[in-house]
Amino acid sequence: AQTVTQSQPEMSVQEAETVTLSCTYDTSENNYYLFWYKQPPSRQMILVIRQEAYKQQNATENRFSVNFQKAAKSFSLKISDSQLGDTAMYFCAFSGGTSYGKLTFGQGTILTVHP
Amino acid sequence: EAGVAQSPRYKIIEKRQSVAFWCNPISGHATLYWYQQILGQGPKLLIQFQNNGVVDDSQLPKDRFSAERLKGVDSTLKIQPAKLEDSAVYLCASSLELRQNEKLFFGSGTQLSVL
Numbered sequence: 580a581q582t583v584t585q586s587q588p589e590m591s592v593q594e595a596e597t598v599t600l601s602c603t604y605d606t607s608e609n610n611y612y613l614f615w616y617k618q619p620p621s622r623q624m625i626l627v628i629r630q631e632a633y634k635q636q637n638a639t640e641n642r643f644s645v646n647f648q649k650a651a652k653s654f655s656l657k658i659s660d661s662q663l664g665d666t667a668m669y670f671c672a673f674s675g676g677t678s679y680g681k682l683t684f685g686q687g688t689i690l691t692v693h694p
Numbered sequence: 695e696a697g698v699a700q701s702p703r704y705k706i707i708e709k710r711q712s713v714a715f716w717c718n719p720i721s722g723h724a725t726l727y728w729y730q731q732i733l734g735q736g737p738k739l740l741i742q743f744q745n746n747g748v749v750d751d752s753q754l755p756k757d758r759f760s761a762e763r764l765k766g767v768d769s770t771l772k773i774q775p776a777k778l779e780d781s782a783v784y785l786c787a788s789s790l791e792l793r794q795n796e797k798l799f800f801g802s803g804t805q806l807s808v809l
Binding site for chain 1: 697725727734735736737738739742749750783785787789792793794795796797798800801802803805
């Protein structure tokens with residue numbers, strides 16, 4: 580069984596600064612995918628970025644990038660030039676093996692961006 | 695494009711009562727998911743459909759929870775009878791296909807309070 584751990588319950592950052600959210604996971608699968616989802620107060624989860632485990636290159640999406648360390652089973656999210664609209668709960672998630680489409684989520688990190 | 699629609703947005707019931715939630719996925723999406731998100735935790739998959747067939751319901755408490763997806767489109771999740779520990783947000787999601795790296799589109803969820 581897969582587990583996903585987010586050890587930072589809450590984080591805060593000043594507008595325009597950079598913040599990194601941590602995530603570790605445990606799996607025996609060789610082929611899997613990792614995701615970061617954002618959940619604003621509206622409760623609607625939105626995909627921020629995804630990483631394929633067999634790709635060594637870290638994924639980037641505009642101001643969002645990941646640091647994927649496969650051997651350490653670490654998958655952190657870096658948000659550059661933080662904006663007030665980035666305030667939300669962020670979830671790290673795993674999909675792998677025969678669990679097609681099924682996501683295993685971490686506990687989440689509440690990120691607050693201060694003006 | 696229209697997103698995943700869920701109703702109701704909020705529901706308050708007494709324990710031992712019954713409740714039903716409705717989900718309309720994005721048009722053309724073959725895969726539909728119901729997740730349960732207890733306060734302070736990440737979402738947990740309850741059931742996964744591919745068209746109108748069940749792919750995974752291993753974490754669905756079948757003695758009280760049931761779900762159906764008639765005609766492979768809309769879906770209903772029912773709880774009968776409800777317990778206090780069922781208080782949670784119930785999120786519906788859909789995806790185009792059943793793949794490991796598939797992007798899930800989430801609705802805004804139904805927040806259930808069992809008193």
